[in-house]
Amino acid sequence: MLGPEVAQPSVADDTTKPPCTCVIAHVQNEEERAHVQAGLDNALKNNDAHAVLVACLQLMQPCPARDELVTR
Template sequence: MPGTEAGQPRTAEETAKRLCTCVIAHVQNDEERAHAQAALDNALKTNDAHAVLIACMQLMQPCPARDEPVTR
């Protein structure tokens, strides 16, 4: 959901330092988010269940490289 992203890096330099090491690489910036969203939209239109799963995993949170840890 828009506005629910936690602790987005403030600069491109911060983003470059914090690369995603997850098995499925999460989006790291707005351009990658747009590509993953377009891939998800296409997968839904073509009924490609595997592509839907991959795109959803790319868009999911949290990613330790992208998101600040949340303490509760």
């Protein structure tokens, strides 16, 4: 199961980007991505459907704080 440290967004070194304000906090850097990916792998191994869902939502895009919005 994913721990509380995965759900909390870390303070990024780049202060020009706003923090993630999504209901499920997306990963903001490669360290967080690796941590969430490890949690996803563990959840899949243990058949934890709720943790799989949360990890997948954390890895989904787009996040307005992380990604530039593209107008079409």
